[in-house]
Amino acid sequence: MTRAFPLLLVCLALLAALAVTSAEGGKSRSCCVDPPLPVANPADSSSATPAQRVALTRTNRNCDGTVVDGVSSTSFGFVILTKPASGRLIATVVVQGATAFATYNIRLIQVVPGNSDCGSFINGPFDGSVTTDGSGNGQTNVQEPVLAGATRAFVVLNNANDPGADFFTTQLVTF
Numbered sequence: 001m002t003r004a005f006p007l008l009l010v011c012l013a014l015l016a017a018l019a020v021t022s023a024e025g026g027k028s029r030s031c032c033v034d035p036p037l038p039v040a041n042p043a044d045s046s047s048a049t050p051a052q053r054v055a056l057t058r059t060n061r062n063c064d065g066t067v068v069d070g071v072s073s074t075s076f077g078f079v080i081l082t083k084p085a086s087g088r089l090i091a092t093v094v095v096q097g098a099t100a101f102a103t104y105n106i107r108l109i110q111v112v113p114g115n116s117d118c119g120s121f122i123n124g125p126f127d128g129s130v131t132t133d134g135s136g137n138g139q140t141n142v143q144e145p146v147l148a149g150a151t152r153a154f155v156v157l158n159n160a161n162d163p164g165a166d167f168f169t170t171q172l173v174t175f
Helices: 004-023
Strands: 049-055 077-083 088-095 103-112 128-131 138-145 152-159 167-169
Touching: 077 152, 088 103, 088 128, 088 152, 103 138, 128 138
Parallel strands: none
Antiparallel strands: 049 077, 077 088, 088 138, 103 128, 103 152, 152 167
16 A cells, blocks of 8 residues: 555646646646746846845934934834836835834935935825834835936835824935
């Protein structure tokens, strides 16, 4: 009986492969190997930058990313900034231990020479929001097109109910 068991498994695997082939109109394909991932066009990927993880702290920053009143070292989560070859800037925002049941407006601020897309911490424009749970945790993704000439960015979160006092920022990231 123990010798027949491995043979039974082989037969079942062959039957499964035949069933897949029949269901696909007679086209044969491997049932157990993932297809290769598409290869990126080198011309498109040359402008991509790797993901960078930076802490969210209560450090107050100007619109150019410079620090206003000293750097806070206490982390309230993190942001992963990525610039894929698609010409977009993507921020994965993970908030940890913030105000419970609060909605934080998110600004993904790109810095260009002599300017930024900072907006107002009260009126925006905002790139998204995240609402924390009972433990003050939450996560979301925001993205926007890369601005012409932009090479650095940072993320700002402001509590919609107390934007001037309950906020988090990241350090500047070069992309």
